Amino acid sequence: xxxxxxxxxxxxxxxxxxxxxxxxxxxxxxxxxxxxxxxxxxxxxxxxxxxxxxxxxxxxxxxxxxxxxxxxxxxxxxxxxxxxxxxxxxxxxxxxxxxxxxxxxxxxxxxxxxxxxxxxxxxxxxxxxxxxxxxxxxxxxxxxxxxxxxxxxxxxxxxxxxxxxxxxxxxxxxxxxxxxxxxxxxxxxxxxxxxxxxxxxxxxxxxxxxxxxxxxxxxxxxxxxxxxxxxxxxxxxxxxxxxxxxxxxxxxxxxxxxxxxxxxxxxxxxxxxxxxxxxxxxxxxxxxxxxxxxxxxxxxxxxxxxxxxxxxxxxxxxxxxxxxxxxxxxxxxxxxxxxxxxxxxxxxxxxxxxxxxxxxxxxxxxxxxxxxxxxxxxxxxxxxxxxxxxxxxxxxxxxxxxxxxxxxxxxxxxxxxxxxxxxxxxxxxxxxxxxxxxxxxxxxxxxxxxxxxxxxxxxxxxxxxxxxxxxxxxxxxxxxxxxxxxxxxxxxxxxxxxxxxxxxxxxxxxxxxxxxxxxxxxxxxxxxxxxxxxxxxxxxxxxxxxxxxxxxxxxxxxx
Amino acid sequence: xxxxxxxxxxxxxxxxxxxxxxxxxxxxxxxxxxxxxxxxxxxxxxxxxxxxxxxxxxxxxxxxxxxxxxxxxxxxxxxxxxxxxxxxxxxxxxxxxxxxxxxxxxxxxxxxxxxxxxxxxxxxxxxxxxxxxxxxxxxxxxxxxxxxxxxxxxxxxxxxxxxxxxxxxxxxxxxxxxxxxxxxx
Numbered sequence: 001x002x003x004x005x006x007x008x009x010x011x012x013x014x015x016x017x018x019x020x021x022x023x024x025x026x027x028x029x030x031x032x033x034x035x036x037x038x039x040x041x042x043x044x045x046x047x048x049x050x051x052x053x054x055x056x057x058x059x060x061x062x063x064x065x066x067x068x069x070x071x072x073x074x075x076x077x078x079x080x081x082x083x084x085x086x087x088x089x090x091x092x093x094x095x096x097x098x099x100x101x102x103x104x105x106x107x108x109x110x111x112x113x114x115x116x117x118x119x120x121x122x123x124x125x126x127x128x129x130x131x132x133x134x135x136x137x138x139x140x141x142x143x144x145x146x147x148x149x150x151x152x153x154x155x156x157x158x159x160x161x162x163x164x165x166x167x168x169x170x171x172x173x174x175x176x177x178x179x180x181x182x183x184x185x186x187x188x189x190x191x192x193x194x195x196x197x198x199x200x201x202x203x204x205x206x207x208x209x210x211x212x213x214x215x216x217x218x219x220x221x222x223x224x225x226x227x228x229x230x231x232x233x234x235x236x237x238x239x240x241x242x243x244x245x246x247x248x249x250x251x252x253x254x255x256x257x258x259x260x261x262x263x264x265x266x267x268x269x270x271x272x273x274x275x276x277x278x279x280x281x282x283x284x285x286x287x288x289x290x291x292x293x294x295x296x297x298x299x300x301x302x303x304x305x306x307x308x309x310x311x312x313x314x315x316x317x318x319x320x321x322x323x324x325x326x327x328x329x330x331x332x333x334x335x336x337x338x339x340x341x342x343x344x345x346x347x348x349x350x351x352x353x354x355x356x357x358x359x360x361x362x363x364x365x366x367x368x369x370x371x372x373x374x375x376x377x378x379x380x381x382x383x384x385x386x387x388x389x390x391x392x393x394x395x396x397x398x399x400x401x402x403x404x405x406x407x408x409x410x411x412x413x414x415x416x417x418x419x420x421x422x423x424x425x426x427x428x429x430x431x432x433x434x435x436x437x438x439x440x441x442x443x444x445x446x447x448x449x450x451x452x453x454x455x456x457x458x459x460x461x462x463x464x465x466x467x468x469x470x471x472x473x474x475x476x477x478x479x480x481x482x483x484x485x486x487x488x489x490x491x492x493x494x495x496x497x498x499x500x501x502x503x504x505x506x507x508x509x510x511x512x513x514x515x516x517x518x519x520x521x522x523x524x525x526x527x528x529x530x531x532x533x534x535x536x537x538x539x540x541x542x543x544x545x546x547x548x549x550x551x552x553x554x555x556x557x558x559x
Numbered sequence: 560x561x562x563x564x565x566x567x568x569x570x571x572x573x574x575x576x577x578x579x580x581x582x583x584x585x586x587x588x589x590x591x592x593x594x595x596x597x598x599x600x601x602x603x604x605x606x607x608x609x610x611x612x613x614x615x616x617x618x619x620x621x622x623x624x625x626x627x628x629x630x631x632x633x634x635x636x637x638x639x640x641x642x643x644x645x646x647x648x649x650x651x652x653x654x655x656x657x658x659x660x661x662x663x664x665x666x667x668x669x670x671x672x673x674x675x676x677x678x679x680x681x682x683x684x685x686x687x688x689x690x691x692x693x694x695x696x697x698x699x700x701x702x703x704x705x706x707x708x709x710x711x712x713x714x715x716x717x718x719x720x721x722x723x724x725x726x727x728x729x730x731x732x733x734x735x736x737x738x739x740x741x742x743x744x
Contacts (some may be wrong), residue, residue, distance in 0.1 A: 048737055267661040285636050296630050304630055326635075339639040340691055345734070346742060347725040351638060414733075421732050425725035428602070428641065429633060481601035503632055504625045505596040506644075512630070520626075520633050523577035524596035 022229035036062045042230045042252055043436040046485070047345035051436055052414045058243045059410070061238035062442045065138055066097050066108030067199065074099040077111045080201070080221075080257065083119045087127035087373055093119065095143075095187075095199055095258065096136040100541075102227070102253065103260050105232060110137055110197040116224045116258035117279070118185065125180045125208050131173040135192070140164035142171070144188040144239075145178025145203070146318060146492075147300055147515040149178050152535025155494055156188045160554065162534055179301050179497070181209040182221070182275040182320045191419060192242040192249060192544035195258025196227060197234075198258070200279040213297060214307065214378055215370045216273035216324055222265060222335075224278045224315065224356070241444030241548065246485050248543040250281020250433035252426040254337065254354045262357030267366040268330045271374045272321050272359075273297070278315045281544040284429060284488065284518065289325045290333030290358065295374060299512030301497045302337050305384050308510055312338065316490040316518040318542035323539055326374045333359040338478070341432035344422055345357045387499065387511060390472060394501045394530055398476035400465060401454035404519060404541075404551075405483040410446050419485060426481055428520035429488045449541065449551035454478075464536075465555035471531040482521040489546065491514040493529060494537040502526040534559050573589070576588075592631040597621035604695050606649065606716040613655070615715045621647035622695045622718060623657050627687055640689045645675070649697060659681040659702040663710055664688045664695055667723055674706045690693065 038057040066074070077098035083091060097113040107374045113119025123129055135141050144156035154173045155161045165171045184202040202221055202440075207213070228235045228251045237243065244250075256262035266272060278285055288311070296310050297303060297498040300320050313321050327333060336467055337354040408416075433439055452459050467473055477491060497513040505522050519525045540552030606620030609623030627634040628644040634642040647662050654660065662684050664673040677700075695718045698710035729737045 047733060049632035049732060087656050169666055222561070224704070230732075286639050288637055299630070310630065311637040312635060314633055314635045338637065342725070344725070345728050347727045349640075349722075419734070422728070425722050426601070427722070431639065476596065481599070501630055502596070504598045506625050506628075509628045510630050522601040524599075525632070526596070 001288055007331045008492045020021045020499070027390035036064055036067045037500065038062050038237055039232065039235060040231060040438050041228060041440045047343065048345060050414050053412065053441070056412050056441050057444050058238055058441055060241050060243065060445060061239040063193065063239040064234060064236045065110065065193065067236075068368050069108060071099045071106045074108060075244045076100075077109070077114055077198070079119045080115045080120055082186040083121050085121055085129045086125045087124070088129070088168065090130040091119070091121065092134070094134040094136045095141060095194075100196070100198070100258075102229075102255070105233060105536050110194055110199045112185070112199055112201050116198050118199070120201065120221060122206065123177050123203070124206050128174060128176045131175060132170060132371070133173060134170045135165040135167055137380055138167060139190060139194065140166050141187045141189050141194060141199075143173060143185050143273060144271070145173070145175055145183065145185050147181075147183040148175060148203070148318070149495060149497065149533050150174070150176050150421060150532070152495060155537065157296060157538055158189050160538065174253060175203075176555070177205040178204070179303055180205050180212060181298055182277060182322060184279065184318075184320070186203060186279065190548070192548060193237045194247045195279060195544060196237070196249065196281055198550060200225075200499070202275070202277055213273065213303075213322075214324065214373050215271070215366060215368055217270040218266070218369060219273045219275065219276070219501050221257070221454070223257050223274045223275065224253040224287070224557045225258070226253060226283050227253050227465065229253055238443050242545040243441075243443055244282075244439050245444045245447035245545045245549045246442040247430055247433055247439045248545045249436070249488060250283055250436075251280065254356050256335065257359040262335070264357070265328055265362065267362050267364050268327065269369055269371055270327050270361075270372040272325050272327065274325060276313060276315055276323065278317050278319055280317055282317060284314065284431065284490075285337045286339050286431070287315065287356070288336050288338045290335070291329065291459045292333050293326045293328070293374075295324045295326075295377070297320055297324055300514045300516055302386070302513035303383050304380045304512040305387065306508050308365050315554045316516065316542075318490055321520070324374055327359065327361045327370060328371065330361045330363050333361060335359060342427055342434045344434050364529050381492050384511070390499060390528055390530065393472045393474060393515075394507065396474060398526065400472045400473070401476045402478065403452040403454055404479045404489055405452060406485060407448045407450065408446055408484055409443070409448075410413065412442070415441060424523050426486045428522060444545065444549040445551045449546045449549045451551055451553050452533055459497065460550050460553055463553035465553075467531045467533055467555055467557045469531060469557060469559055472531040473531055475527050475529065477519050477527065478524045479519045486521040487519050488518055489541040489543065489551070490516050490518050491525075491539065492542045493539045496529050496537070497535045498527045498529040498532055500525060514543070531557055533557060561604065563605055571626060587690050599624045602721045603655060604645075604718040604720055606647070606695060606697060606718040608681075608716050609714050612713050612715045615652040615654075615699070618652040618716055620697065622647045622657070624720070636689045642689045643687065645686045645688060645695070647675070647678065647684050647686070647695065647697070649678060652682075652715070654699070657702050658699055659699045661698050661706060661712075662686065662695065663698065663712065664690070664693050666690055667692050667694060669694070672709050676706070677702070692725075693720045694718070694723070
């Protein structure tokens with residue numbers, strides 16, 4: 001009782017509300033001199049802040065690679081280039097510090113091969129290539145080849161498949177590409193820092209068959225990201241553990257292919273095949289292409305059973321989608337992230353539209369017209385046949401049941417009480433950082449995100465499921481809405497592929513093979529894993545901060 | 560004989576609770592998993608009777624909320640709203656001859672109303688909405704004839720989406736010094 005009274009006294013007097021976004025870069029002891037110190041994150045101040053929270057900074061120290069160094073010391077990063085690789089080819093690639101200009105600010109960031117995004121590795125399905133990777137950043141790292149069913153030794157998980165690659169060291173990865181589609185690579189150590197600073201790139205695996213996809217006039221990769229900056233540059237990260245452990249680090253500047261002013265010129269009537277990859281730490285995007293029609297063709301690891309018209313593309317961190325977009329009308333077609341943000345203080349939904357880029361459609365008509373083909377939703381009999389062998393397993397009892405939840409400790413008391421008050425409605429998805437200050441204050445040392453095995457009671461890395469090659473493993477994943485701070489989680493399984501067979505007991509009507517799928521709050525998602533690849537692997541939430549706050553498990557596949 | 564029924568039932572219940580098709584590992588106590596997942600209980604709309612309609616004063620009902628079919632798992636509209644399937648089920652009521660129950664979905668301000676339609680003989684109906692906050696309203700209407708743009712009969716039951724519970728913090732708790740009027744409430 002006494003503690004409750006003290007807490008109420010502590011938090012009883014809110015600061016005056018202020019309108020508009022506020023830059024707190026010069027706050028309190030948060031100066032931006034040579035010594036790195038915390039700066040309060042920029043935030044919409046339409047919600048009054050509690051003074052007791054305004055005095056707080058994260059309990060972990062600040063970290064900003066390249067801080068205090070003259071950006072001019074570093075080479076200027078170049079836009080991504082396509083590296084075509086034939087079977088058996090070798091690519092030497094490093095991770096290094098680079099200089100980048102985003103908007104009108106210059107930043108020291110990281111890059112693979114000196115590029116943003118990293119080089120797009122293009123190879124044929126069935127081929128194998130070698131990547132000789134050298135770590136030239138000031139932190140240990142590894143490279144995870146996301147979505148590839150490759151040999152376990154090259155999966156890039158520190159402490160499981162390899163040792164961390166220390167600064168100056170080289171590790172040789174052997175990649176193989178058994179599945180057509182778009183994949184991506186990123187670090188598997190402190191992703192919250194390294195990936196956010198630019199360490200990501202795509203791998204495009206071309207089909208061996210003619211006519212694998214419907215015809216399109218051009219192919220364009222689109223890499224979606226966001227970064228968190230203020231007038232003094234990048235907001236520091238947490239040193240010993242990530243900040244933003246509750247909701248992940250949302251950025252306030254949107255990036256499409258690493259820039260803020262992406263433009264694409266096309267001719268009227270073009271069908272453009274976009275390869276979308278979400279590399280953001282935590283943000284799920286709802287991508288709209290102006291008034292142009294969109295047809296989704298493929299997911300992470302395969303085509304869908306049938307092409308399907310959609311009004312927007314919902315893409316969670318680490319997911320990929322291949323979509324065809326038909327630009328029938330001349331003029332500007334903005335590429336936007338269109339969401340309903342939540343203002344918890346006012347208790348309202350707020351429509352928000354973030355401009356990601358622009359497609360300029362010229363008056364000239366494209367010579368080769370694929371509009372008629374676009375307007376048909378093609379059935380992919382090859383995928384349906386592939387999935388048929390798995391359908392008898394869709395409705396059986398799950399082999400494993402997971403509950404997604406969390407524990408917290410030593411969070412500021414005012415924050416704990418605030419979050420207890422705000423429990424009337426938890427949205428299925430967090431589209432925006434609705435509580436930037438509280439989110440920033442939560443570190444990976446105070447938040448423990450949990451994957452709980454409902455059958456054994458084991459949690460996260462206590463779990464090591466034992467499977468055999470050829471198994472078809474059904475996992476039921478329940479995202480507990482009654483936990484202290486529920487949130488959507490993009491669940492990623494390494495080294496295998498899976499189907500989302502049911503959402504909340506409703507059978508999926510159009511499936512594609514996946515490696516990552518989103519579990520909304522309150523929902524129960526059933527997945528069926530096609531176990532084909534021996535070794536010890538991880539499955540985890542792909543929100544970088546949640547992963548580092550414990551939300552991962554392991555499984556071992558024997559021959 | 561009757562004295563034996565209770566112990567037998569308890570024993571049967573214990574056996575059922577202990578049964579599981581899954582192999583178990585580990586030393587910790589086992590927790591039975593749910594076999595058939597239901598729609599999210601958290602987002603279910605409870606339909607509360609108005610007690611104003613004869614034969615329906617003790618009516619019970621709910622609206623299950625699931626995502627409309629989508630290749631992305633969650634179904635989101637072009638404007639960013641959730642697109643929900645709504646499955647309404649009513650029970651514990653008796654209708655007069657020639658009358659039917661009709662389900663409506665409306666915004667909290669009741670400035671937009673959509674008819675989901677007449678409940679079937681099992682007192683069920685399915686519908687869809689993409690509104691951020693919504694009310695479900697069950698009314699008593701003639702069993703025949705066109706439905707108008709708005710209900711004419713009495714309200715039997717009503718319920719609000721979970722999102723409708725989200726409410727301004729101005730004037731409450733730690734923000735009680737913040738007058739609602741400043742924020743337009």
